Amino acid sequence: MLLIDEAVNCHISMTDFTFFWVQLQVKYVVELARALANTKGVYRVDLLTRQITSPEVDSNYGEPIEMLSYPQDGSGSCGAYVIRIPCGPPDKYIPKESLWPYVPEFVDGALNHIVNMARALGEQVNGGKPTWPYVIHGHYADAGEVAAQLSGALDVPMVLTGHSLGRNKFEQLLKQGRLSREDINSTYKILRRIEAEELGLDAAQMVVTSTRQEIEEQWGLYDGFDVKLERKLRVRRRRGVSCMGRYMPRTVVIPPGMDFSYVTAQDSPEDDLKTLIGSDRTPKKVQLPPIWSEIMRFFTNPHKPAILALSRPDPKKNVTTLLKAFGECQPLRELANMILILGNRDDIEEMSTSPSDVLTNVLKLIDKYDLYGQVAYPKHHKQSEVPDIYRLAAKTKGVFINPALVEPFGLTLIEAAAYGLPSVATKNGGPVDILKALNNGLLVDPHDQKAITDALLKLLADKNLWNECRKNGLKNIHHFAWPEHCRNYLSQVDHCRNRHPMTHLGIPSIHEEPMSESLKEVEDLSLRFSIEGDFKPGCELDAATRQKKLIEAITLMSSPSGSPSINYSPGRRQMLFVIAADCYNSNGESTGHIQDIIKNVLHAAGLSLGLGKAGFVLLTGSSLSETMEALRLGPVNAEDFDAIICNSGSEMYYPWKDMVADMDYEAHVEYRWPGENIRSMVLKLARVDDESNDDIVEFGKASGSKCYSYSIKPGIKIRKVDTLRQKLRMRGFRCNLVYTRAASRLNVVPLFASRMQAMRYLSVRWGIDISKLVVIVGEQGDTDYEQLLGGLHKTLIIRGVVEHGSEQLLREEDNLKREDLVPFESPNIHFLEESYEAQHILAALDGLGVK
Secondary structure, three states, X not given: OEEEEEEEEOOOEOOXXXXXXXXXXXXXXXXXXXXXXXXXXXXXXXXXXXXXXXOOOOHHHHOOEEEEEOOOOOOXXXXXXEEXXXXXXXXXXXXXXXXXXXXXXXXXXXXXXHHHHHHHHHHHHOOOOOXXXXXXXXXXXXXXXXXXXXXXXXXXXXXXXXXXXXXXHHHHHHHHOOOOHHHHHHHHOHHHHHHHHHHHHHHOOEEEEOOHHHHHHXXXXXXXXXXXXXXXXXXXXXXXXXXXXXXXXEEEEOOXXXXXXXXXXXXXXXXXXXXXXXXXXXXXXXXXXXXXXXXXXXXOOOOOOEEEEEOOOOHHXXXXXXXXXXXXXXXXXXXXXEEEEOOOXXXXXXXXXXHHHHHHHHHHHHHHOOOOOOEEOOOOOOHHXXXXXXXXXXXXXXXXXXXXXXXXXXXXXXHHHHOOOOEEEEOOXXXXXXXXXXXXXXXXXXXXXXXXXXXXXXXXXXXXXXXHHHHHHHHHHHHHEHHHHHHHHHHHHHHHHHOOOOOOOOOOOOOOOOOOOOHHHOOOHHHOOOOOOOOOOOXXXXXXXXXXXXXXXXXXXXXXXXXXXXXXXXXXXXXXXXXXXXXXOOOOOEOOHHHHHHHXXXXXXXXXXXXXXXXXXXXXXXXXXXXXXXXXXXXXXXXXXXXXXXXXXXXXXXXXXXXXXXXXXXXXXXXXOOHHHHHHHHHXXXXXXXOOHHHEEEOHHHOEOOEEEEEEOOOOOEOOHHHHHHHHHHOOOOEEXXXXXXXXXXXXXXXXXXXXXXXHHHHHHHOOOHHHEEEEEEOOOOOOHHHHOOOOOEEEEEOOOOOOOOHHHOOOOOOOOHHHOOOXXXXXXXXXXXXXXXXXXXXXXXXXXXX
16 A cells, blocks of 8 residues: 555566555555566566554554565665655554545655656666656555556556445445444545545556456446446447547456465375374374364364354354354254354454454354354464464365355455365355366355255265365466466556557656756846857847747757757746636636735745746646736736646646647646547536526637636536536546636546646656645635645645635535545645735745745
8 A cells, every 4th residue: 555555666677667556555465566576577566655653553664665575686676665655644643544635645755756766767777768667556445546646647557456445335334224324424434435446447547356246246336437338338449439538447357366385285185184183182293283272172073074164253254144054954063063263352242343243143143053062263363373274174174165245356265275175155256256267166145045055065075076176276276376467467467558648758867957047037148158040149139038049048058969958947946836826706707816926926935045946837727818818917927937837737838938838748638538529528417407508608718629618607507526527437538627717617628637737747847846846825716726735745825815716516515525635734734814925925935844
C-alpha cells in the first residue's frame, strides 16, 4: 500500500520495468511483488508504502527500504523491494480513513523515487536513457488514486485492483440501518474513497478482478464503469469503428496467486485420523498439533467427518443458516461433526455489536438443537495453525463449506483444496469461477437451507465422489499458483501497454551541473560570444533581444554536439516560485492585485535566495491572450517567467522561447481527451434543464486544441463539477472540469491536464525536486484550488487578495469536504495574514524554511 502501499515495479525486460504500487501493505501484495520478481523477464519490482516511525508500530515500518527477494544476478538493483515513502506526520500512525489529505504528499514522494530510479536504472541497463516504469499498479482505493496521478505525471499505463470497493460497502452499511449516510461518511470517509476509486477508473488501462461477479456487481455500481457500454465500445474498437471519444477501462479476471510451497506431499486417502489417534484420543504415531486437541475436546466422537467453516463472525458469512441446516437434519448430525473457526475472542460481551450478535446466535443455536459434542467453536487460534485445521478436516474425510450470502472471491476454498478438502460453496460471487477451475465441489444457494444440507450429505456420504473431488482439487490448484498468475498478469499488461499512447519524458543527467545563475543577469556584451550570423559585438540591440541572443548562445555552447540541449531551460533553478493566485472581481475580471503579487514575490525571492537562483512560473486558469493582457497592465513582464501555464494547466508556454508552446506537454496530457466529441455534450449537460440555451456558450477566444472554454451568464444555475463529471463519466467521457474567473468560465481540459500535474511535469523535465517549489495562492480560487494546497511543495496562502473564487461550483453539499482533501495543519502550508509587501512575503518564506 499503499500500492503504493502499493506501487510495485516489475521489469519485463532489461530496459522495461513495472511499478505496482500499493497503499496499505498487505500480505497478498507483498507475495505478489516477490512472485513477479522471480518471474522470467522481470527485472525489478518496487512496492511503495507509507513510512511510519511511530512507536505504535513495528520499527520495520520506519525503514526506508526493505529487500523482499534477493537479486538473481547479485547486482543489488534488481529483485523486489518495499520502498517506504514519508507522508503526513512521520511519527504518528494514521488510520486509513484519515490518510486522504496526505495522498498528494505520497504522490510527490513516489514521483521523486521513480525519477531517481529511472535515472539509475537507465545508467545500468538502458545506455543512460531514463528507464521508466513498465506499468503502475494501484491496489485499493488510496493507492488507486496515487497510481492515477503518477500515471498522468509520467504518461505510463496504469492497472487497478480494488480488492474491496467503497460503493459496495456503502450500500451494505446503509442496508444495515445502524448508521445514517452522514455518520457512515464521517466514520469511513466513504465518499472520498469512492471518488478515489472513480479516478482510478478514469485513468486505468486495465482493471484486474478476481471474479466476474466483481466486475458486474461491484465495479458496475460506479459512474465510471458501465458493463454494457464497455462491451459496446470494445466491439467498436475491434471493428475499427470510432468510439466518439468515449472510453471504458478493460476488465480482466485474474485469480489471485497463492504460494503452495508450504503444502507437503499429501497422504493417501486411507491415512485418516483413525491411523493417528485411538478411540481414547491417544496419539498412535507422532505428536499432534496443539490446535487438534483444542478442537477435538469438543467432540464426543472425533473420528466422524468434519464440516469445516472458517470465516470472521460477520452476518454476511451466513454461519447461522449453516448451523440451522446441520441442527435440523438428523442424518447429517449422525454422519458428521462441525468445526466453526470464527476468529478469536476473549469475552463476547466486549466485542463490537455485529460479531457479538453473530457469536451469541451461534451459541443459542447450539443450545437450541443440543449440538454439544458435535460442534467445535474454539475461542482462539493462531494464523500459523490454519493449515493444521485444514489437515484435521481432511484426515476425517470431511468437507469445507463457505455459505456466505455473497463471496467476492473465496480464497479459503483454494486453501482447502490444497489440503485435499472438497468444498460446498455459495453460488453468489467468486466461488463460481473457483469451483469451475478446481472441479472439486458443489455450489448452493446460501438462502436455501435444504440445498446446503443436501450438498453436504452428498459429498460426505458418497466416498467415490469425495475421493474424485479431492483428487481434482489437488490436481487443479496450479491454476491459482503464483507462476500461473504472473504469466497471465504480464500477458494482460503487455496487451494494455500496446493500447497506451506513451510519450517519453527526458530528465537531466544527475552528473550535469545545473545553471544556478540566471541568464537574465548577463548584460555585458563584451563576453564576445561568437555566434555566426546572429549579431556582432557593438551592434545596437534592445534589452529583450540581447537577452534572447545570449540565452541562445550559452545554450548552443553548453551542448556537446553544438546544437541546443533539449534539457536546458531557464527553469532549472535551485527553486521555483509558482504564482497561482488568480485575482478576479465579481465579474471575473482580473484585478491589480496579481501584478503587485508578482512584483513582490520576484523581489522577495531575490532577497531570499539571491538573484538568478530562483525561477518563476505563472499558473492560471485564463487563456494566454488574457494573461498577456493582464501582465501588460502592470510593472512586470512575461519575460520574468520561465514558464506560463494557461487554461487550467492545459497549455504551457516558455517566454525564453518566444512564447512557444511546449508541444511535448500537449502530447503528454492528451490521454483519453475526447476532443471535438465533448464540445456539444458539455453544453447539453452543464446547464440545468430550465436554463436557456444562451446561458452557457462556447468562448472561442479562450479555447484551444486541448481546452474548450465556455462563458457562463451571471446568476444562472449550472451543474457543479461533481455532478457534471458524474454525467460525463456515465457516458464514457474522461476529462477535467474547472470553473474559473469567479465562476464566469468553465474550462474542459484533458483528464491529466491540471495546474498541479503541470508542476509535476516541470519538476521532472527540469530536474527540480517538488519540495523545491513554492506555490503562492489566494485564500480562494478556481475549482481546482484544493489540488494546489497539498503535496511536498511549500504553499503560501495570501489572505484577502482574491475577491471572488469559484469554489461554490465545485461539489454538492452532501459530498466530501475540504478537510478530507487538504492537510491545513501541514508545515508546508503558511498563511500570510498581513499585507503582501515584499518584506512580509520574505518573512513568510523564512517561516516555510525557504532560504
